[in-house]
Amino acid sequence: MGTGNTAGDTFGQILEAAKELFYEKGYENATTREITDRAGITKAAMYYHFRNKQEILYTICLQAADELIGNMREAIAASREPGGDLRGQMRRILLSYxxxxxxxxIFNKILLHDIEYLDEDKKRVILDKEKENVHQLRGFLEGLIERGVLRPVNPTVMTFSLISTLHWLFFWYREGGPLTLEQVIDEIVDLFLFGSAAPQPPAG
Amino acid sequence: MGTGNTAGDTFGQILEAAKELFYEKGYENATTREITDRAGITKAAMYYHFRNKQEILYTICLQAADELIGNMREAIAASREPGGDLRGQMRRILLSYxxxxxxxxIFNKILLHDIEYLDEDKKRVILDKEKENVHQLRGFLEGLIERGVLRPVNPTVMTFSLISTLHWLFFWYREGGPLTLEQVIDEIVDLFLFGSAAPQPPAG
Structure with a gap:
């Protein structure tokens, strides 16, 4: 995703190099020297943008968290437009997420592992953004329950079940495998909307 | 959970002390000295049972993984007995897990974080046990699909969705909160079996 914008590129180059190195070696093992080498910049250029390695980590987390929140907000807003069917709405939100x-x-790995290296106040900001995402999705589901589109399930349990299911894709879903991401999301949407129990033959 | 079994207790005491310390400080930050201090034993006694700190970590992982596998096997076997209803079967398996x-x-935190500190061959053993658990649950669901109890959902997607939902409880479920674990599991079972979409009024 090169932007061609050379003026602001150093900032982006540092983040890209750091993301790769944190992903490959872990935050703790990656040095600022390796980051500047991979980004092809001087140490001075790096310190112009970031006070230290932790600030790079924090910026990566912030950007990813804000992207997740923004995309979910958009997908939920789009789902509120009239005329959409429930399945299509859920599909759009889950696929976007x-x-x-x-x-x-890298953000995924960081959230599971490297977030411990952030100072408490920075860690709190990232975790609060995670929470905001949970609240967005739960608010959307609560609206569907209020309007009688969903039955009165527990919205907290459903929200965390959905989010965990999406996060877990990181561990098992591989592009080029038997299912496309769209097919997996369709399965998940149908599972959460319509369940898995076979329809019962009418009694009597 | 004191056993009162003094003869074999050193082994268990070391594991308990290490579990607490790994949980509190992380594997890397906990020293063997702190483990022996907390367990109230000598270094010699520790090295009689374990070659090094990694072997303690490995033993903790093995025990927890074997317990998970064993309990799921039992719950699945019990569910195969005749006369059980689908909801009750699922409930027993998910609650046990x-x-x-x-x-x-501690095992949860280790799986997300400290497993990286195990040598490749040891890590492989633990991850294979995780896989065995996935296979057990998927096999059970496949059986239900074959017998027409479940509709033909994708068993892999359903298995990972269930397992991730259960693992995620670690992040949000707190004892003494508004829902008991049994209530949460009931919500999850109903969500995965019957979905969340409100029943549609009959057309026409």
């Missing part, structure tokens, strides 16, 4: 999430592989 | 999993908090 899964796409953003899988694209930000 | 969730209980075992939440009990082994």
């Amino acid at each position: 899964a796409n953003t999430y899988l694209k930000n592989k | 969730a209980n075992t999993y939440l009990k082994n908090k």
Whole structure:
């Protein structure tokens, strides 16, 4: 995703190099020297943009978290337009989340592992953004329950079940495997909307 | 959970102390000295049972993984007995898994984080046991699909969705909160079996 924007590119180059290195070696093992080498810049150029390695980590987390929140907000807003069917709405929201999430592989690994290296106040900001995403999705589901589109399930349980299911794709879903991401999301949507129990033959 | 069995207790005491310390400080930050201090034993006694700190980590992982596998096997076997209803079967399996999993908090954290500190061959053994658990559950669901109890959902997607939903309880479920674990599991079972879409009024 090169932007061709050379003026602001150093900032982006540092982040890209750091993302790759954190993903490959872990935050703790990657040095600022390796980051500047891979980005092809001087240490001075790096320190112009970031105070230290932790600030790079924090910026990566912030960007990914904001992208997740923004994309979910858009998908939910689009789903509120009249005329959409429930299945299509859920599909759009979950696909948007899964796409953003899988694209930000490094963020996923960081959330599970490297977030411990952030100072408490920075860690709190990232975790609060995660929470905001949970609240967005739960609010959307609560609206569907209020309007009688969904039965009165527990919205917290459904929200966390959906989010965990999407996050888990990171561990098992591989592009080029037997199912496309769209097919997996369709399965998930149908599972959460219509369940898995076979329809019962009418009694009597 | 003191056993009162003093003869074999050193082994168990080391594991308990290490579990606590790994959970509190992370594997890397916990020293063998802290483990022996907390267990109230000598270094010599520790090295009689374990070659090094990694072997303690490995033993903790093995025990938890074997307990998860064993309990799921039992719950699945019990579900195969005649006369059980689908809801009750699923409930028993998921509750058993969730209980075992939440009990082994340290194992959860290790699987997400400290497993990287195991040598490749040891890591492989633990990950293979995780896989065995996935296979057990998927095999059970495939049986239900074959017998027409479940509609032909994708068993892989359903298996990972269920497992991720149970694992995620670690992040949000708290004892003493608004829902008991049994209530949460009931919600999850109903969500995965019957979905969340409100029944449609008959057309016409």
